[in-house]
Amino acid sequence: MKPYLLSLGAGLLVGIIYGLINVRSPAPPVIALVGLLGILIGEQIPPWFKQVVSRQASTAAWVGHQVKPHVFGELPCGQVPKKSSDDSQQERDAS
Template structure:
């Protein structure tokens, strides 16, 4: 869904000649940061010994 939405918005922006709100590289870096952030907490939980 996200890819389809992104493609649709990209087509609309290009058709209407609207400049992108963020440079493409900056957007990709932001998405990568979000991905890493979502994966970080579970990864840390696996590394810390669980006390029962």
């Protein structure tokens, strides 16, 4: 989630700078971005319809495993670092 917020913040900053120097943004118009969102959502309708007709898995599971990764991209997740044997030894020595 943090990269998305950073991206939004950077975009807002650039937009403010463009506004201050009266330059048009090279980004596509909002109507085109809404169309792209429609494409992403529309791509999910045929698999959803197939799932409803076959009544296999629950819709909530399908949304979580199929729709979210495709529409929103894979969100970054942290990994817990593994403790090495040196770390374990240092913890025992400190006790």
